[in-house]
Amino acid sequence: MSAAGRTPRPVSIASFAQAKNVRRDQERNEVEGLMPVIAEVFGNIGITKDDVDFICSGSTDYLIGGPFSFVMALDAVGVWPPRSESHVEMDGAFALYEAWVLLQEGEIDAALVYSFGRSSLGDLREILALQLDPYYLAPLWPDPISLAALQARALIDAGKATEADFAAIAARSRRDALANPHAQVALDVSADTLLEDEYVVSPLRRHALPPITDGAAAIVLAAGDKAARWSEHPVWITGFDHRMESHALGARDLTSSPSTAKAADVAGVADGPIDVAEIHAPYAHQEIIVKQALGLGDDVTINPSGGPLAANPLMSAGLIRIGEAAARIASGEARRAVAHATSGPCLQQNLVCVLEGE
Amino acid sequence: MADETTTERGPVTTLATPIRLDFEFTPGVAQSVFLRGLKQAKFMGQRCSVCGKVYVPSRGSCPTDGVPTTEDVELSNSGTITTYCVVNVPFAGQSIEIPYICAQILLDGANLSFMGLIQEIATDQIRMGLRVEAVWVEPDELTESLSSVRYFRPNGEPDADYETYKEYL
Numbered sequence: 003m004s005a006a007g008r009t010p011r012p013v014s015i016a017s018f019a020q021a022k023n024v025r026r027d028q029e030r031n032e033v034e035g036l037m038p039v040i041a042e043v044f045g046n047i048g049i050t051k052d053d054v055d056f057i058c059s060g061s062t063d064y065l066i067g068g069p070f071s072f073v074m075a076l077d078a079v080g081v082w083p084p085r086s087e088s089h090v091e092m093d094g095a096f097a098l099y100e101a102w103v104l105l106q107e108g109e110i111d112a113a114l115v116y117s118f119g120r121s122s123l124g125d126l127r128e129i130l131a132l133q134l135d136p137y138y139l140a141p142l143w144p145d146p147i148s149l150a151a152l153q154a155r156a157l158i159d160a161g162k163a164t165e166a167d168f169a170a171i172a173a174r175s176r177r178d179a180l181a182n183p184h185a186q187v188a189l190d191v192s193a194d195t196l197l198e199d200e201y202v203v204s205p206l207r208r209h210a211l212p213p214i215t216d217g218a219a220a221i222v223l224a225a226g227d228k229a230a231r232w233s234e235h236p237v238w239i240t241g242f243d244h245r246m247e248s249h250a251l252g253a254r255d256l257t258s259s260p261s262t263a264k265a266a267d268v269a270g271v272a273d274g275p276i277d278v279a280e281i282h283a284p285y286a287h288q289e290i291i292v293k294q295a296l297g298l299g300d301d302v303t304i305n306p307s308g309g310p311l312a313a314n315p316l317m318s319a320g321l322i323r324i325g326e327a328a329a330r331i332a333s334g335e336a337r338r339a340v341a342h343a344t345s346g347p348c349l350q351q352n353l354v355c356v357l358e359g360e
Numbered sequence: 361m362a363d364e365t366t367t368e369r370g371p372v373t374t375l376a377t378p379i380r381l382d383f384e385f386t387p388g389v390a391q392s393v394f395l396r397g398l399k400q401a402k403f404m405g406q407r408c409s410v411c412g413k414v415y416v417p418s419r420g421s422c423p424t425d426g427v428p429t430t431e432d433v434e435l436s437n438s439g440t441i442t443t444y445c446v447v448n449v450p451f452a453g454q455s456i457e458i459p460y461i462c463a464q465i466l467l468d469g470a471n472l473s474f475m476g477l478i479q480e481i482a483t484d485q486i487r488m489g490l491r492v493e494a495v496w497v498e499p500d501e502l503t504e505s506l507s508s509v510r511y512f513r514p515n516g517e518p519d520a521d522y523e524t525y526k527e528y529l
Contacts, residue, residue, distance in 0.1 A: 031388025034420040037428055051426055067383030077419055080426020124383045132379065141377040 013105045014236035015357065016112075016224040018325030019043040020217065023186040023313035026122035027216045032071060036078040036118050036218045043114070043220040047232040051079055054222065055110035057087045058101045060094035060117040061317050064129050075118060086110075093117065094219060094321030095282075095343030095353050101223055102242055111228045116220035119317035126214060126316075133346060135249050146347065147211060151203040153256040153348045154287040158205060160257045162294075165205050168286040169193035172209035172311055175286075179308025186313040187213045209311075210286035217315025219322045237328040241269030241356035244343075249350060256348050262295035265354040266340075271296055274358075277336035278303045280323035282343045284310045291349060292342055306330065320344065324355050331359040390420035393432055395504040401496045403435040405470055413471035436468035439512075440520040441490045442528050446483045459483050465492060465512055466528050473528050480513035489525065491517040 019042035027035055044050055057079060061072050072089040081087060090097045094117025101113035127145035134140040157163045170193040179188035191209075199207040222232070229236050245261035245268075247254055266272070279302050283289035293304065305311075307326040310319045320343025327341040338358045345351040387395055390406055394417035397404030405416030406429035413422065418429050444463035447456075461478040463486070478486060479495075493515035502508045 028386065029389060031386055031391065031420065034388045034390065034428075037421055037426075040426070064381075067381060067385075074419065077421045077423040078426060080422060080424055082424040120386070122384075123386065124381055128381055132381075136377065137375060141375075 011106050011108060011225055013102055013223050013225045013239045014229040014233055015221055015328035016229065016232040017043045017046040017222040018328060019046065020184050020219040020322050020325060022184055023215045023217045023315055025186065025214060032066065032075055032118055032120065033078045036075055036116065039218045039220050040078050040116060043222055054112045054114040056101060056104055056113040057085065058097040058113060058115050059089045060092050060097035061119060062091050064132060065119050065121060065123065065316060067124055092345050093317050093343050095324055096244065098221060098321060098324060099242060099244055099353060102239060105223060105225050111224060111226040113223045114220065115223065117318040117321050118218035119315055120216045121214045121316045122216050147203050147206065149347050150285040151206045154205050156256045157287050162257055163287055163290045166193065166197060167290060168210045169196040171286040171289050172196055175305055175309050175311035178306055179312030182307050182312065184313065185308045186215050188308060188312060212284040212310050212314035215313050215315040217313065217318045219318040219325060221321060221325055235360055237331045238358050239355060240358045243268035244353035246351040251348060257291065259291050259295040259349050259352060262292055262352040262354065265352055266296045269354045269356045271340050271354060271356055274338050276302050276338055276340050278306060278327060278330045278339040280307060280327040280341045281305055282310055282320045282323045284314050286311060288349055296340060296342065320353065327357050331357055388420055390418040390429060394418065398506065398508040399502050399504045401502055401508065403467055405433045405435050407431040407433050414469060415472045416467060416470045435470050438491060438493045438515050439465045439467035440525050441488060441492060442466050442473050442525045443488060444486050461486050466525055477511040479511040489519040489522060491515050491520060
C-alpha cells in the first residue's frame with residue numbers, strides 16, 4: 003500500500019515507443035514526426051486507436067511558435083469517432099499521470115499518452131526564460147544554463163558534489179547511450195578527458211549540459227482485462243505522485259529536492275528494493291540531487307538508457323524515462339524500478355513513478 | 361530619491377515586459393508539396409488511402425483515420441464558396457481596402473475548404489454556392505507561398521447545387 007493510504011488500481015505500461023532523437027528533424031512537421039511513433043506504440047501490441055478510451059498529450063506551443071499545436075497533433079491519431087481527449091502544457095510524463103488518475107476511477111481500461119517537441123525551431127535560452135515568474139525574473143531573461151549553473155555552484159559550495167562528479171555522470175551516460183539506438187549523443191570518453199573542456203557557464207562544462215533534441219514518444223496504459231491481454235508479463239505502476247516547489251528560485255534550497263522526496267514517499271519508492279532508476283536530470287549535477295531525494299543507494303543502476311544527457315527531447319524526455327524503466331522490467335533486467343520526470347527551472351516540479359514486474 | 365519608492369506615489373499597476381521570439385518553420389513533407397505547387401500556380405492536395413478524402417493543404421495525415429496521406433493530387437483552379445463574410449471593420453495591419461469579402465472555398469475534387477479573398481464582385485452579390493476561380497500573380501512573381509494567389513473571382517458558371525457542398529459547411 004502506498005503512503006497515500008490506499009492501494010491504487012493496477013495499471014500497466016502496455017506499450018512504449020519513441021522517435022529516434024535527433025538534433026534537428028529538417029524534413030517532417032510535428033504530425034509527420036509523431037505518426038510513426040503512434041503507429042509503433044499500437045503496432046507493438048497489435049491494437050488500433052479504437053482500442054483506447056482516452057487520449058492525453060503533453061507539449062507546448064512555445065517550442066513551435068504556433069497556437070494550438072496540440073490540437074493539430076491529434077491528426078496523427080485520427081480521432082473519429084470523437085473520443086475523450088486531454089492535454090497538458092507539460093512533459094508527457096505528467097500527461098501519463100492524468101491518464102493514470104482517470105484509469106483509477108475504473109470507467110475506462112486503456113489510454114494513449116503521447117508527447118512531442120521540436121527544441122530546434124527557436125532559441126531555447128529565450129523560450130525557457132519565459133517559464134519564469136513574469137514580473138521579477140523573466141524580464142531579466144536569465145537563460146536556463148545560467149540558472150542550472152547557479153544550482154551546480156550551490157551544490158559545490160555545500161560540499162555535496164564536485165566538478166569531477168558531474169564529469170563522471172556525463173561520461174557514464176554517454177557510454178551507456180552506445181547501447182541505445184534512439185540516443186542522440188553516444189560516445190566513450192573518460193571523465194578526466196571531459197574535465198579538460200572549457201566552461202560554458204562556470205561550473206558547468208558542455209558535457210554537463212543536455213543536448214538540444216527533436217523527438218516524440220508514446221505509451222499505452224492498460225488496466226483490467228486489457229492489461230492481461232496486451233502483455234504476457236505486465237509491467238505495473240505501483241506508485242505514482244508529483245509535487246512542485248515555489249517558482250521563486252531565491253526561496254528554494256537548490257541543493258535539495260523536497261518535492262521529489264515527497265513524491266517518492268507517497269509513491270512508496272522505499273517500500274522495496276529498486277534495481278533501476280531512470281532519472282530526468284537534464285543537467286549532470288541534478289542527478290545527484292534527485293538520486294538523494296529518491297533515497298537511492300549506490301547499488302541502483304541509474305539511467306542505463308543514457309538518460310537526458312544522451313537525448314533531451316523537451317516535453318518527451320520525462321515520458322521516455324517511464325518507458326525506458328518499464329522496458330528494463332519487461333526484458334527481465336529489473337524487477338522493480340523508479341522513473342522520475344521534471345519540469346520547470348532547477349527541478350521545480352517533479353514526478354515519481356514506481357514500476358514493478360510480476 | 362527616497363520618495364521615488366514610497367507608497368505615497370501609489371501602487372504600481374502596469375509593467376511592460378516586451379517579449380519577442382523568432383522561430384524557424386518546418387512545413388513538413390506534405391505541406392512542402394502544397395507550397396511547391398503554388399510556385400507552379402497549382403493547388404496540390406493529398407488523398408487518404410482509407411477514406412479517399414482529399415485534403416488541401418494536407419498536413420501529412422488523415423485526421424479521421426490517422427494514417428499518412430501519401431498520394432499527391434492536383435486539384436482544379438476552380439471551386440465553390442461554401443460560406444463567406446464581408447469585412448467592414450478596419451483593424452491594425454489591414455492591407456485590403458474595406459469592405460472586402462473573405463470566403464471558404466471548396467476546390468473541385470477536394471474534401472476540405474480553405475479561406476480566400478474574393479474580388480471582382482460587389483459585396484451585395486456574394487452568396488453561398490458561387491463558383492469561383494483563382495487569379496494568380498504574374499509567372500515571375502510566383503513563390504512557395506499563398507501570396508502567389510492574388511484572389512478568387514467568379515468564373516461565370518451557374519451556382520453549385522447546395523447538395524454538392526452541404527457536407528463542408
